[in-house]
Amino acid sequence: MAAILPLTMPKFGLAMTEGMVAAWQKQPGETIRQGEEIADIETSKITSAYESPVSGKLRRQVLEAGTMAPVGALIGVVADDAVPDAEIDAFIADFQSRFAASQAEAGAEAAGPERVQTAQGTAQYLAAGPAEAPVILFIHGFGGDLNNWMFLQPALAENFRTIALDLPGHGGSTKQVPAPDAAGLAGFVLAAMDALGIPAAHLVGHSMGGAVALAMARANAERVLSLSLISPAGLGVEINRGYIEGFIEARRGKHLTPLLQSLFADPTLVGQDMVETVLRYKRLDGVEAALRAIASAQFPEGRQAASLRAVLDTPRTPAQVIWGMRDAIIPAAHAENLPAHVKVTLFDAAGHMAQMERPADTAERIASLAGGGI
Amino acid sequence: MSKKSFRQAINEALAQEMERDPRVVIMGEDIAGGLGAPGEDDAWGGVLGVTKGLVGKFGRERVLDTPITESGFIGAAAGAALRGLRPVAELMFVDFMGVCFDQIFNQAAKFRYMFGGKATTPLVIRTMFGAGFRAASQHSQCLYPIFTHIPGLKVVIPSSPYEAKGLLIQSIRDDDPVIFFEHKVMYDVEEEVPDEPYAIPFGEARFVREGDDVTIVAFGRMVSMASQAAEALAKEGVSCSVIDPRTASPLDLPTILESVRETGRLVLVDEASPRCNLATDISAQVAEQAFDALKAPIRMVSPPHTPVPFAPALEDEFVPNAEKIAAAVRSTMRAPSKQAAE
Amino acid sequence: MAMSRALQLSREDLLRAYRQMRTIREFEERVHAEFATGDIPGFVHLYAGEEASAVGVCMHLTDKDAIASTHRGHGHCIAKGCDVHGMMAEIYGRKSGLCAGKGGSMHIADVSKGMLGANGIVGGGAPLACGAALAAKTLKTGGVAVAFGGDGASNQGTTAESMNLATVWKLPVIFVLEDNGYAESTASGWSVGGDAIKRAEGFGIPGVRVDGHDFFAVHDAAGEAIERTRSGGGPSFLHLKLNRYYGHFEGDGQAYRRDGEVAGLRAEIDTLDRFRRRVTEAKLLEENDLAGVDREVLALIEDSVRTAKSAAAPKSADLLTDVYLSY
Known part of the structure; x- marks a missing residue:
């Protein structure tokens, strides 16, 4: 019997509840392969390509471009030519009625971020995944927050206990940053691990969060199971000074938008809501002072202060580096000349945010180093 | 971060600024309510409940119920602002400017200029405005153009709960007199509002x-x-x-x-x-x-x-x-x- | 007659009182003369004749205390410590004026001295004084506020509202009614209904009526009222009966006054003459002391006029500054 396969509104990140099919890349009648980009999905945060989970012939576009729908809603149907239209109609009708019922029943919202009191102040984090599984801990970069992991945290949460943490001065964590250098922020992460009862974790550090992860591995190697570093700081001197200073200064959308766009290889990913979200974060009391303190401790005069390359010299902690070739913030050249045991992945079509531009591939590599699958 | 109403967002902004700065006091008619009456204290918390609970947190010394005497207490707020307090006065309905406008536009608005830049008047006047409440001609007007006309005043008109909290905090921290307009039909509108304090700068659309x-x-x-x-x-x-x-x-x-x-x-x-x-x-x-x-x-x-x-x-x-x-x-x-x- | 407490003032205090009253008088006489030359822009309301009120009250105040004044505010400014050169330059509309030439006679202020401004609006000041008193009370500075107002202001709703507010909030504020008999050209005998003291008492505020040309009487009554209010006794009220020597504003022909009215006042009950007589008769001060003050004050006023006349006007760029701290 020929199968009828549903295409549903994907969930990018735990907070996503609905999305819009911004544009279809495939038309009914076209054959699609698994992993092929078939539509652009726009959420309040970002526009992202939807990679087909199945192969086959696209028979229907159930949602027209420009239509909002909740996560899980039917957006298209894939089936062989052999399946008659009537069966597809019946499939759609059945899916819709069951989906409507489940929506009405559930009504439950996704679990949101939580807060914990640590020895170094309040830490906000988003947890997902089985409680007894090995822990993957995500550490975002300068000006980022736990939402930076929204596209890959759900996938990794299948087999890991995932914790996306807000660093001090960021997101919903304390805005007091008494020790703003990489070692100081590492101390905060360790305090958060203590408060959450996590003896050791696989660390995923992005940008400045990469330097924080390296600092943790240097000072407390026994608590670091592996290091996955995405466009990390700490491996070279250069950093985009204009971005750091501009990000601190920007108070208006028109100033912030080009800066955020420079994070991505594809600037169209930056939506108005992403800009608004960052502006709202920057307005919180204490944020500007925190960002200034961190920037002057870690990136004085537009140069990286901490050199943590030596941490990777010993093969004691499994480590890998993932970089977008089009990174405009920290040059991908910093991935060169690393010791042989450090696996390096370079993505062509990604900038500074590989975890958002290449989430599936990035998640796969993180899981692989951490000793599991997705 | 949680969903908060326009009313809660304003209440939270007031509470956080009063917490942060002991010079911030609030005053107005029935902003706690029940003063001197035999029943409950904090009986109203403002005519539409916006300031409810603040008297319990900050006491009667900083949450000042006033008689119905708009010239008296709006002028007192202006005078207190000249002398070191940062008062947030509630002019219940902006329509009542008719009985106290002198204290706003001839006094508070002009101190700085008339006194050659040597006076600072960190005064906020919160006031309700707008139609749609079946409140008829003397409780429904949008009189912000009149205030906008006056040099020396800043005029703030928040459009959502998020905006209201950030703009009110900015108003309280601002050193110039600010008239803060709250549309009375919006008090129950809800949206995500950060729990932490934040300020939205003025003059940025x-x-x-x-x-x-x-x-x-x-x-x-x-x-x-x-x-x-x-x-x-x-x-x-x-x-x-x-x-x-x-x-x-x-x-x-x-x-x-x-x-x-x-x-x-x-x-x-x-x-x-x-x-x-x-x-x-x-x-x-x-x-x-x-x-x-x-x-x-x-x-x-x-x-x-x-x-x-x-x-x-x-x-x-x-x-x-x-x-x-x-x-x-x-x-x-x-x-x-x-x-x-x- | 009971011995006035003011007569027990130290020699320094008596000299200070005299110097301030003489400064006010000379300042106003000189502004009167200079105004007639056309050099002073706008209009001015002169305080000459009422000196005992400003000085008798303000001698009990320090910079932590505030006053709200009236359109007839020069005397209050001097008594509260405003710089005379800055005042004169302000009246001339100079950049060096106390308000950088932006306020003029009717808006002279020095908030740092607790002088919250002369006020162009009759009755405008009383609510402000309540606010200053509220600030003093809330911030526990120990300060008080004085609301000066004329018989005209006493009929404004703001005065009644302020008295009520002061009572219900138990504010450390003293209301001083300078009843000079005329609100503009209209006699207070006609325009003020009832009795000023009873009005105050109606709000629960104790009041006394005082001869406003008698420095010692004013000083005594103000001292008691301010002490009572400062120590937590609530608002107080003083009704000072006095007279102004000039018109409502300069240029007022004063056709509404009796012929010879002002000349009679100057001859019979002039505040400074009475002060002089009392202190010399009681041998508290010598004629020489007073004449020395007179000379010094004359020189001060002369110098203030000279420097004001030669001072620079504000520049056109100044038009746009001082509207806001930030905008």
Whole structure:
């Protein structure tokens, strides 16, 4: 019997509840392969390509471009030519009625971020995944927050206990940053691990969060199971000074938008809501002072202060580096000349945010180093 | 972060600023309520409950119920601001400016200038405004244009709970006198509002949405009406920018001009009476500075030049709504020749 | 007659009182003369004749105390410590004026001295004084506030509102009614209904009526009232009966006054003459002391006029500054 396969509104990140099919890349009648980009999905945060989970012939576009729908809603149907239209109609009708019922029943919202009191102040984090599984801990970069992991945290949460943490001065964590250098922020992460009862974790550090992860591995190697570093700081001197200073200064959308766009290889990913979200974060009391303190401790005069390359010299902690070739913030050249045991992945079509531009591939590599699958 | 109503957002801003700065005091009629009466203390928390609970946190020394004496306590707030307090006075309905305006526009607004820059008057006056509450002619007006007219005053008109909290915190931290307008129909509107304090700077307009064809500028409650209209127009293929200037004084004219230069069309939505309101003011400035960019006449959506009526059937007719805004936008999209022929 | 407490003032205090009253008098006489030349812009309301009120009250105040004044405010300014050169330059509309030439006679202020401004609005000051008193009470500075107002202001709603507010909030504020008999050209005998003291008492505020040309009487009554209010006794009220020597404003022909009215006042009950007589008769001060003060004050006023006349006007760029701290 020929199968009828549903295409549903994907969930990018735990907070996503609905999305819009911004544009279809495939038309009914076209054959699609698994992993092929078939539509652009726009959420309040970002526009992202939807990679087909199945192969086959696209028979229907159930949602027209420009239509909002909740996560899980039917957006298209894939089936062989052999399946008659009537069966597809019946499939759609059945899916819709069951989906409507489940929506009405559930009504439950996704679990949101939580807060914990640590020895170094309040830490906000988003947890997902089985409680007894090995822990993957995500550490975002300068000006980022736990939402930076929204596209890959759900996938990794299948087999890991995932914790996306807000660093001090960021997101919903304390805005007091008494020790703003990489070692100081590492101390905060360790305090958060203590408060959450996590003896050791696989660390995923992005940008400045990469330097924080390296600092943790240097000072407390026994608590670091592996290091996955995405466009990390700490491996070279250069950093985009204009971005750091501009990000601190920007108070208006028109100033912030080009800066955020420079994070991505594809600037169209930056939506108005992403800009608004960052502006709202920057307005919180204490944020500007925190960002200034961190920037002057870690990136004085537009140069990286901490050199943590030596941490990777010993093969004691499994480590890998993932970089977008089009990174405009920290040059991908910093991935060169690393010791042989450090696996390096370079993505062509990604900038500074590989975890958002290449989430599936990035998640796969993180899981692989951490000793599991997705 | 959690969902908070417009009312809760304002209450939280007051509480956090009072917590942060002991010089912040609040005063007004019945802002706690029940003073000297045999029943409950904090009986009202303001006539619509906006300040409820603050007297329990901060005590009667900093949450000052007043007699019904607007000149007395608004003037006292101005005087106290000159002498080291940072008072937030509640003028229950802006319509009551009629009995205390001297203290606002001749006194507080002018101290700094008259005294050669040697006075600082960190005063906030919170006041309710707007129609739609079946409150008739003396409790429903949008009198912010009158305050906008006065040099020395800043005029803030928040359009959502998030905006209200950040703009009120900025108002309290600001060293100039600020009139903070709360649309009474919006108190139960909810949205995500950060738990932490944050300030939204004055004079920086917000793009509620961005589009290519028409610029809609709206204030206060009209911002959501304009957004609804833009939503409906998008389905017709008309793409609108909706700009919420946030503050009428200072006014972010550069952002409006920039948008008009992109779209070539401007619709101004103002719930205030149509003569000498914010719409006419912005219209004049755009006509003066960006006439060359206009592809169609500027359109203004305002109530008729009447007092606010009582009967629901009349009041509903009086207030601008999404349909009226959409109609105005559509009219700017017609060919100029056709407009001329009409 | 009971011995006035003021007569027990130290020699320094008596000299200070005299110097301030003489400064006010000379300042106003000189402004009167200079105004007639046309060099002073706008209009001015002169305080000459009422000196005992400003000085008798303000001698009990320090910079932590505030006063709200009236359109007839020069005397209050001097008594509260405003710089005379800065005042004169302000009246001339100079950049070096106390308000950088932006306020003029009717808006002279020095908030740092607790002088919250002369006020162009009759009755405008009383609510402000309540606010200053509220600030003092809330911030526990120990300060008080004085609301000066004329018989015209006593009929404004703001005065009644302020008295009520002061009572219900138990504010440390003293209301001083300078009843000079005329609100503009209209006699207070006609315009003020009822009795000022009873009005105050109606709000629960104790009041006394005092001869406003008698420095010692004013000083005593103000001292008691201010002490009572400062120590937590609530608001107080003083009704000072006095007279102004000049018109409502300069240029007022004063056709509404009796012929010879002012000449009679100057001859019979002049505040400074009475002070002089009392202190010399009681041998508290010597004629020489007073004549020395007179000379010094004359020189001060002369110098203030000379420097004001030669001072620079504000520049056109000044037009746009000081509207807001930030905008």
